[in-house]
Amino acid sequence: MSRQETKTDVILIGAGIMSATLGMLLKELDPNLQITVFEKLASAGEESSNEWNNAGTGHAALCELNYTVEKPDGSVDIKKALEINEQFQVSLQFWSYLVNNQVLHNPEDFIMPLPHMSLVLGEKNVDFLQKRFEAMVRNPLFEGMEFSKDPEKLKEWIPLIMQNRDYKAPIAATKMDSGTDVNFGALTRLLFANLAKKDVGIHYKHSVNDLKRTADGHWEVKVQNLDSGITETHSAKFVFVGGGGGSLHLLQKSGIPEGKHMGGFPVSGIFLVCKNPDIVAKHHAKVYGKAKVGAPPMSVPHLDTRFIDNKKSLLFGPFAGFSPKFLKTGSMFDLISSVKPDNLFTMLAAGAKNMSLTSYLIQQLMLSKEKRIEELREFIPNAKADDWDLIVAGQRVQVIKDTEAGGKGTLQFGTEVVTAADGSIAALLGASPGASTAVHVMLEVIRKCFPEQIPEWESKLKEMIPSYGIPLKENPKLLHEVHTLTAQTLRLSEKKPIYN
Ligand SMILES: Cc1cc2nc3c(=O)[nH]c(=O)nc-3n(C[C@H](O)[C@H](O)[C@H](O)COP(=O)(O)OP(=O)(O)OC[C@H]3O[C@@H](n4cnc5c(N)ncnc54)[C@H](O)[C@@H]3O)c2cc1C
Secondary structure, three states: OOOOOOEEEEEEEEEOOHHHHHHHHHHHHHHOOOEEEEOOOOOOOOOOOOOOOOOOOOOOOOOHHOEEEEEEOOOOOHHHHHHHHHHHHHHHHHHHHHHHOOOOOOOHHOEEEOOOOEEEHHHHHHHHHHHHHHHHHHHHOOOOOOOEOHHHHHHHHHHHHHOOOOOOOEEEEEEEOEEEOHHHHHHHHHHHHHHHHOOEEOOOOOOEEEEEOOOOOOOOEEEEEEOOOOOOEEEEEEEEOOOOHHHHHHHHHHOOOHHOOOOEEEEEEEEEEEEOOOHHHHOEEEEEEOOOOOHHHOOOOOEEEEOOOOEEEEEEEEEOOOOOOOOOOOOOHHHHHOHHHHHHHHHHHHHHHHHHHHHHHHHHOOOHHHHHHHHOOOOOOOOHHEEEEEEEEEEEEEEEEEOOOOEEEEEEEEEEEEEEOOOEEEEEOOOOOOHHHHHHHHHHHHHHHHHHHHHHHHHHHHHHHHOOOOOOHHHHHHHHHHHHHHHHHOOOOOOOOOOO
């Protein structure tokens, strides 16, 4: 059996939005870096980053109620919302840089302006939303947010949701016109197409099966060419494990101590997609509600206008579900094979702690279409099952680890970058807020893994991201400049023709 052997500066495992973003950042910072990508599927952006596998929300905390918490004294803590908004501003700036430098040509191919709204029912929730609005609108990052509990106003904002509604229960919404719908699948494909032009070697149908550190501190990666069946050996000074749900297994194979005592718990997503164009045309927003009691934060229901394949669509969900697979195209043995001697007790503790979550997910998975339509009716009171189809979205593998606050086996709902102490390998685990914050997260990888190059790269970083290293919430002038720049370049403030 013949073996191909190559040596390169950087290996990126997986062709999702994370590897695409890291590859593009690195190539802009040092065009001479040699980068090789291995992806087991036939093309880029086919797993979670695919437009049909995620909700396409440009998460900027403009509408997601789970990013703000009501404290025991009744006040609303918006710290996490501020962080996420700052992180999204970083993505917007980098994408603007890529448009200005003709790496990306038409912003409409991957980002569209779309109002983001939060919608609640019932007196207690209305009070919470009002307090949340008052806490947020004072901050420059959320300037322009509107609040209303007037049904007439809400009819203007969300006619489809207000049609045939019984007005007995108090209702309220907030609206931010500066929200976005992002086609992360299209963005991933565009970035990889561009990386190919920059001499990045992209190998599809190549599955990374193993990796180990060599005596000189580099990494040797065993890659199976899925067409020929041949196992190749490639080595690099730095490896990024951007395998999405596949990252945990690869991190475990790397054997780095930082990857020990960690596990993963997969949560699948299901959406209802509307097939009636008359209904699709009546809605123009992302409207986020409140998560049901016992539901994990990623299953907050929302009714979303989407722009996919030059067409306006309407999606509702996600309904959470359970599948032992870590990738949509993964194996039924993914969960069980991720249990290792070092994480056994962490996983057992997580299992014991999250019995109610597991039964919630199984119960969600068993829901009939009619039951799902009943949940949709909380948003569209007269929704009819015939107008909607079910589609299976991506898998999100939530990180399980031992934490001081939560103890052994605590389920995390965020994103974790795990890096070796020498910065020679980094892996991305978790999936929230996800693709929207890819640029911020990949800058974190660069900061941890390329510390010696940062001083040399700093001016380029500032050219790409004018707010690099500066908190925008404390700099309203810079924030205003950044908003103006990104809105103009990405054409987010223009009233665009809405296609159907
Ligand atoms: C239901 C759902 C809704 C979501 N909604 C949003 C949203 O509204 N907004 C948002 O910002 N984010 C959202 N996300 C999260 C977002 O989709 C992910 O955070 C993001 O796509 C992850 O990108 P990635 O590059 O890490 O992984 P992926 O896109 O999954 O890419 C990983 C790639 O690695 C490949 N791979 C894996 N193992 C190997 C291996 N051994 N060898 C070679 N290749 C391998 C896979 O085939 C895949 O192509 C959502 C996710 C889900 C599931």
